[in-house]
Amino acid sequence: MSAPAAPAELDLTPYQDPTAIQRVLHTARTVAVVGLSKNELRASFFVGYYLQRHGYRVIPVNPRESEILGQTSYPSLAAIPEPVDVVNVFRAPSALPGIVDETLAVGAPALWCQFGVIDVDSARRATEAGVTVVMDRCIKIEHARYIGRMHWLGFNTSRITSVRGGIQ
Numbered sequence: 001m002s003a004p005a006a007p008a009e010l011d012l013t014p015y016q017d018p019t020a021i022q023r024v025l026h027t028a029r030t031v032a033v034v035g036l037s038k039n040e041l042r043a044s045f046f047v048g049y050y051l052q053r054h055g056y057r058v059i060p061v062n063p064r065e066s067e068i069l070g071q072t073s074y075p076s077l078a079a080i081p082e083p084v085d086v087v088n089v090f091r092a093p094s095a096l097p098g099i100v101d102e103t104l105a106v107g108a109p110a111l112w113c114q115f116g117v118i119d120v121d122s123a124r125r126a127t128e129a130g131v132t133v134v135m136d137r138c139i140k141i142e143h144a145r146y147i148g149r150m151h152w153l154g155f156n157t158s159r160i161t162s163v164r165g166g167i168q
Contacts, residue, residue: 015135028085035090036060044090047140077102086110096122
């Protein structure tokens with residue numbers, strides 16, 4: 001799961017604050033995963049599975065599926081019959097304005113946009129409405145960094161690389 005590079009002119013630091021990330025991870029119990037796939041080879045499936053294994057209630061949001069990871073899949077956030085703590089997004093950035101509308105409508109306190117899901121205008125709108133926004137970060141990796149066992153292995157670098165010589 002490598003992260004696509006964000007355009008250099010974007011300042012995403014307001015949406016990658018370690019304190020906000022840790023607060024979301026420690027307080028959330030229910031995570032709606034928008035774009036969760038039932039394909040076991042997709043990153044969304046792996047992340048959903050990981051979150052379930054670590055005690056989170058994962059609610060799939062995928063209109064093409066009826067069930068994923070043993071949970072009912074809903075066509076939209078509005079169709080979920082219970083409160084959601086985090087809306088985790090695995091969709092194209094162009095879908096983010098509509099997802100922000102839905103997030104605000106259901107009153108979710110946090111919006112988490114996975115690697116490459118970047119739309120600063122949508123993030124700003126959500127933040128101004130009181131939603132904590134994390135953008136261009138993987139919830140699984142951040143959980144492993146701050147709560148799981150990976151933090152002792154150097155994940156605090158905020159970078160992931162497959163370069164054999166290490167980070168340059």
